[in-house]
């Protein structure tokens with residue numbers, strides 16, 4: 001029990017509980033092992049904060065809420081297995097969680113590792129916990145502590161193999177296994193965090209609807225710019241809010257420094273990453289991916305993505 005708590009719960013000075021409507025409340029009291037007992041019995045449901053008081057993470061959780069995304073996480077698990085890395089799968093109703101465990105590392109390192117893993121597959125829309133690199137106010141993001149009951153649905157979810165079989169037959173046995181999960185070696189974290197993605201994201205999935213007609217323009221770059229708005233292009237790669245702003249993909253950004261001006265059809269980073277057309281965006285994006293980011297290579301890749309063949 002103590003070791004199960006140690007696996008998932010990074011801080012003990014406060015803890016989150018799930019209320020009957022599915023939300024979480026922070027209880028500013030010391031965590032007790034009795035609560036974990038109650039959690040496993042389904043009497044109460046705890047959350048687990050992703051970072052400790054010093055913004056260190058001992059796990060990374062990728063949260064898929066759609067069946068297709070879950071399929072990608074299964075694939076990722078099998079690929080990691082080939083590298084000798086164990087990921088733990090906890091399916092839920094429509095998607096599920098993929099967990100990876102560490103000896104405590106800075107939250108920023110854990111997140112970078114997670115982002116690189118998602119980048120390998122060109123995965124978008126999968127939430128990454130911890131959500132913060134560093135805690136500023138409050139205990140930050142949390143995930144439902146596994147093997148408890150979801151208050152709203154009354155469901156309990158188990159850890160499974162990539163084939164969908166429970167990793168152990170009972171809650172007690174699952175707790176025992178998850179009390180000493182395989183950790184990702186620091187070397188592997190470094191390796192993934194520094195690797196350049198060989199995958200051109202545009203090649204992974206058809207992100208754009210097939211263009212039905214050749215857009216107007218005298219030059220290839222004009223035709224590209226006329227084929228799609230900056231907003232529609234960029235939002236495939238950057239999560240934008242209703243004001244068309246979001247976190248800049250080109251620098252370590254926690255302040256939503258990035259935005260698209262929809263009227264004037266350009267993007268911009270207020271922190272100094274520049275801005276401009278979809279071509280400027282894609283050049284920088286390719287640079288980030290370690291791909292040829294020359295003008296010629298960039299517009300050729302965009303023509304493949306955006307123009308009818």
Ligand SMILES: [Zn+2]
Nearest residue numbers: 248251269273
């Ligand atoms: Zn920026």
